[in-house]
Amino acid sequence: MIRATHRPRAHLAAAFLPLALAACALQPAPEIATPTPDLPESYFYRPENGTSAGLAALLPPDDPAYAALADAALANAPSLAEAAARIESARAGARRAGAERLPNIAADANVRRNRINTAQFGAAGQQGFIPAEQTSYGANITASWDADVFGRLKAQERAALARIDAASAQARGVRIALLAEIAGSVIDWRVLAARAAALESDAAAALRLAELAGTREQAGIAPGFDRVRAEAQASASRSRLVALESERARIVGRLVTLTGQSAAEVFAALATPGPTMTLPPPPPALPSELLTNRPDVAAAAANLAASDADLAAAARARFPRLTLSGVIGLLAFDPADLFNDSIVGNLAAGIAGPLLDFGRVGAGIDAAAADKRAAFAAYRGAVFQALGDAEAAYGLVAASDAEVRATIKERDDLERAAQLADSRYRAGLAGFSDVLEARRAADASGERAAAAAGRAARSRVVLWQALGGTAAPSVATADQR
Incomplete structure (x- = not known):
C-alpha cells in the first residue's frame, strides 16, 4: 500500500527533475544603466530678456499661400501617407x-x-475480426493557451506598444519637417518677389540715368560713352532679374514634391499676395523642453523602452512555459453515426523549459542587451542633436537679425549717396563716373537687404523646427484630420 502511494510521487519528481535543473541555470536580465542626459540650464545663444513670442508665430501663418499649401500637404503628401502606414503596421x-x-x-x-x-x-x-480498411469521420474544436506565468508574452506586448509610440513620434517629425519645408519655400518665393522689385527699381533708376546722359549727349556737353555705361548698368539689373526665374522653378518643383499637387495648383497658391514680411522675436525656451517637444527625441525614447521590453522577454525565455490545451469533437466510422453518441475529447497541461540549449537563450539575451545599449546611445545622440540644433538656431536668428539691420542701414546710406551724387551731377559739381559708381553700389544693396530679410525669416523656421514645432493656427484644423 505504501509502495503504491509512493510510485506516483516518484514519477512526478522524475518529470520535474529537468525543470529543476533548468531553474538552477536561471539568471536575471543584465542591468543596463540608461540615465537621462544632463542638459544645460539655458541656451548659450538665448534671446534677450523681455522678448517673447509664440512658437507658431515663427512660421508665416498669415500668408495665404502657406496656409493653402500646408493644408494640401497635410491631406495629400506622400511622406505623411507613408508615416501613417508605419503607424498602422505598428498597431x-x-x-x-x-x-x-x-x-x-x-x-x-x-x-x-x-x-x-x-x-x-x-x-x-x-x-x-479486424477489418483491413477503415474510414473515420471527425470534427474537432481545439484550444490552447500559454499561461505566460513569467511574463514573457506580456513583455513582448509592451515592446510592441512602445513601437507604436515610436512610429507616432516619427510621423509627427515628418509632419513638422514637411511644414517647415513648405514655410521655407513660401518665404523664398516672397523673397524672390522682393528681390525682383529691388532689381526693377534698380533698372528703372539706371534707365533714368541713361536718359539724362542721352540728353546731355545731344546737347553736346557729355560724351556718348556715359549713356552707354548707364544702359549697361540697366542691362545688368535686367539680367539678374531674369536669373530669378530659375530659382522660382526650383521652388515650384520642391513644393510639388512636398504637397503632392500639380505645378498649376502650386502656382495658383503662390500667386495670392502675401502680407508684409515680419520678423517676430524668438521665443524663450528651456533645453529640458526638448525631451518632450522634439519628435526625434520622443521616438528614440520609445525605441529605448521597446528594447528594454525586448530584453525582459529574452531573459524570461529561460523560465519554463506552462501550456494548457484541450480538444472536444466528434468521431465516428459511419457518417450516420457522427452525431450519435460520438463525442470525444481530451485535456492536457504541459510544462517545458530550457535544459541544455548550448547557449541559445544566453545569446538571445546578449543580443537584446546589445540592442538596448545601442538604443540608449541613439537616444543620447537624439538629445544632443536636438540641443545642438536649438543652439545653432538661436545663434542663427541672432546673426541674421544683425545682418538685416546692417544691410538695411547700408541700403539706406548708399541710396542717399546715390541721390546726392545725382544731384551734384545735375548741378555740374560731379562727374558721371561718380554718379554711375554710386548708383551701382546702391543697386546691389537693395537686393542684398531683401535677401538678408529672407534669411532672417528662414532662420525662424529653423528655430521652430529645432524646438519641436507646433501647429500653426491656419493648419490646426487640418492637423486633426
Missing part, C-alpha cells in the same frame, strides 16, 4: 502581441481512410 504588431496572450481556438473537420496488415494480429486478423 497591427501590438494587436498580434496582445492576441498571443489569449487562448487560440480552432476548428477542423477530417475524413481518414486507413489500411492495415491484418496478419499482424494473428488468428483474429486472419479470421476477419
Whole structure:
C-alpha cells in the first residue's frame, strides 16, 4: 500500500527533475544603466530678456499661400501617407502581441481512410475480426493557451506598444519637417518677389540715368560713352532679374514634391499676395523642453523602452512555459453515426523549459542587451542633436537679425549717396563716373537687404523646427484630420 502511494510521487519528481535543473541555470536580465542626459540650464545663444513670442508665430501663418499649401500637404503628401502606414503596421504588431496572450481556438473537420496488415494480429486478423480498411469521420474544436506565468508574452506586448509610440513620434517629425519645408519655400518665393522689385527699381533708376546722359549727349556737353555705361548698368539689373526665374522653378518643383499637387495648383497658391514680411522675436525656451517637444527625441525614447521590453522577454525565455490545451469533437466510422453518441475529447497541461540549449537563450539575451545599449546611445545622440540644433538656431536668428539691420542701414546710406551724387551731377559739381559708381553700389544693396530679410525669416523656421514645432493656427484644423 505504501509502495503504491509512493510510485506516483516518484514519477512526478522524475518529470520535474529537468525543470529543476533548468531553474538552477536561471539568471536575471543584465542591468543596463540608461540615465537621462544632463542638459544645460539655458541656451548659450538665448534671446534677450523681455522678448517673447509664440512658437507658431515663427512660421508665416498669415500668408495665404502657406496656409493653402500646408493644408494640401497635410491631406495629400506622400511622406505623411507613408508615416501613417508605419503607424498602422505598428498597431497591427501590438494587436498580434496582445492576441498571443489569449487562448487560440480552432476548428477542423477530417475524413481518414486507413489500411492495415491484418496478419499482424494473428488468428483474429486472419479470421476477419479486424477489418483491413477503415474510414473515420471527425470534427474537432481545439484550444490552447500559454499561461505566460513569467511574463514573457506580456513583455513582448509592451515592446510592441512602445513601437507604436515610436512610429507616432516619427510621423509627427515628418509632419513638422514637411511644414517647415513648405514655410521655407513660401518665404523664398516672397523673397524672390522682393528681390525682383529691388532689381526693377534698380533698372528703372539706371534707365533714368541713361536718359539724362542721352540728353546731355545731344546737347553736346557729355560724351556718348556715359549713356552707354548707364544702359549697361540697366542691362545688368535686367539680367539678374531674369536669373530669378530659375530659382522660382526650383521652388515650384520642391513644393510639388512636398504637397503632392500639380505645378498649376502650386502656382495658383503662390500667386495670392502675401502680407508684409515680419520678423517676430524668438521665443524663450528651456533645453529640458526638448525631451518632450522634439519628435526625434520622443521616438528614440520609445525605441529605448521597446528594447528594454525586448530584453525582459529574452531573459524570461529561460523560465519554463506552462501550456494548457484541450480538444472536444466528434468521431465516428459511419457518417450516420457522427452525431450519435460520438463525442470525444481530451485535456492536457504541459510544462517545458530550457535544459541544455548550448547557449541559445544566453545569446538571445546578449543580443537584446546589445540592442538596448545601442538604443540608449541613439537616444543620447537624439538629445544632443536636438540641443545642438536649438543652439545653432538661436545663434542663427541672432546673426541674421544683425545682418538685416546692417544691410538695411547700408541700403539706406548708399541710396542717399546715390541721390546726392545725382544731384551734384545735375548741378555740374560731379562727374558721371561718380554718379554711375554710386548708383551701382546702391543697386546691389537693395537686393542684398531683401535677401538678408529672407534669411532672417528662414532662420525662424529653423528655430521652430529645432524646438519641436507646433501647429500653426491656419493648419490646426487640418492637423486633426
